[in-house]
Amino acid sequence: MKLVLDKKEPVADGVVLLTLRDPDDSPLPAWTPGAHVDLVLGDGLVRQYSLCGDPADTSAYQVAVLRAPEGRGGSRHLHDVLAEGQLVEVGDPRxxxxLVEARRYLFVAGGIGITPILPMVAWAEAAGRDWRLVYGGRTRSSMAFRTTLEQRANVEIRPQDEYGQLDLEASLGDPAPGTAVYCCGPESLLLAVEQQCAAWPRGALHVERFSPRTVAPPNSAEFEVELARTGAVLRVPSGKSVLDVLEEQRVSVLWSCREGTCGTCETTVLNGTPDHRDSVLTDEEQECGDVMMVCVSRSRSTRLVLDL
Incomplete structure (x- = not known):
């Protein structure tokens, strides 16, 4: 869908908040806390950004974008090129x-990782749930939405230049049954939280990554993919992904990141055992093996049957 950039405003050092609306003021597709959208920026640039506005407001989407000087160009385009009044292609929310149902919530955000956490906090507060947020960043001025959040007693604002690294041992403490932990931020923070939560009940921790996590090398052996809807059988050699092979055969599959972080290419597996390489599915979802991200994941069995 084509949306117009209605407003572009700085909300922290190096962070701009974009407000996108339908040109005809039509309501936008609904979304829930934690959702993200693709922004199609032209010249092959497709980037995913978490929605950070109010899910009840169907008149606009809001995303906050951190300038990444050493990135691949998406944030620079949004900071320096896209102007108010211009149209931008936006994908439906995914x-x-x-948020899972829980008695209490502990949110941990690092830097721009506050964006998916913000509507979660708003939901938990409106629902009367027991919740707490630990929010770290480089400096106070670099922390988007800080002034909105720091007024609340159950929010800890911890800029690194004042407090050092987040004290995750103190923040997470001992495993707390009934508590869901949600974390988003740089990979160093995610790894530290995962380590700290190793003794927590299985499924208590939920993370979202901006870049692919480091995983062991995939099974490089070639395998076959059977397309259940047509009966076609395709060979996937060691040097190509399932997505590569599907595209060569003109099999239509939606994709965006090609690195296993956005979930766009999620495909149902009817038979066989995927070798998961993505950074989207939880450990439980990967063990179930009924879906896979065809842009990065391969196969542990000689053949996969996909719902394509």
Whole structure:
């Protein structure tokens, strides 16, 4: 869908908040806390950004974008090129970071990782749930939405230049049954939280990554993919992904990141055992093996049957 950039405003050092609306003021597709959208920026640039506005407001989407000087160009385009009044192609919301039902919530955000956490906090507060947020960043001025959040007693604002690294041992403490932990931020923070939560009940921790996590090398052996809807059998050699082979055969599969972080290419597996390489599915979802991200994941069995 084509949306117009209605407003572009700085909300922290190096961070701009974009407000996108339908040109005809039509309501936008609904979304839930944790959802993200694709922004199609032209010249092959497609980037995913978490929605950080109010899910009840169907008149606009809001995303906050951190300038990444050493990135691949998406943030620079949004900071320096896209102007108010211009149209931008926006994909429908997708959510691989949904809130689960829990008695209490502990949110941990690092830097721009506050964006998917912000509507979660708003939901938990409106629902009367027990919740707490630990929010770290380089400096106070670099922390988007800090002034909105720091007024609340159950929010800890911890800029690194004042407090050092987040004290995750103190923040997470001992495993707390009934508590869901949600974390988003740089990879160093995610790894530290994962380590700290190793003794927590299985499924208590939920993370969202901006870049692919480091995983062991995939099974490089070639395998076959059977397309259940047509009966076609395709060979996937060691040097190509399932997505590469599907595209060569003109099999239509939606994709965006090609690095296993956005979830766009999620495909149902009807038979066989995927070798998961993505950074989207939880450990439990990967063990179930009924879906896979065809842009990065391969196969542990000689053949996969996909719902294509």
């Amino acid at each position: 959510n691989h970071f949904e």
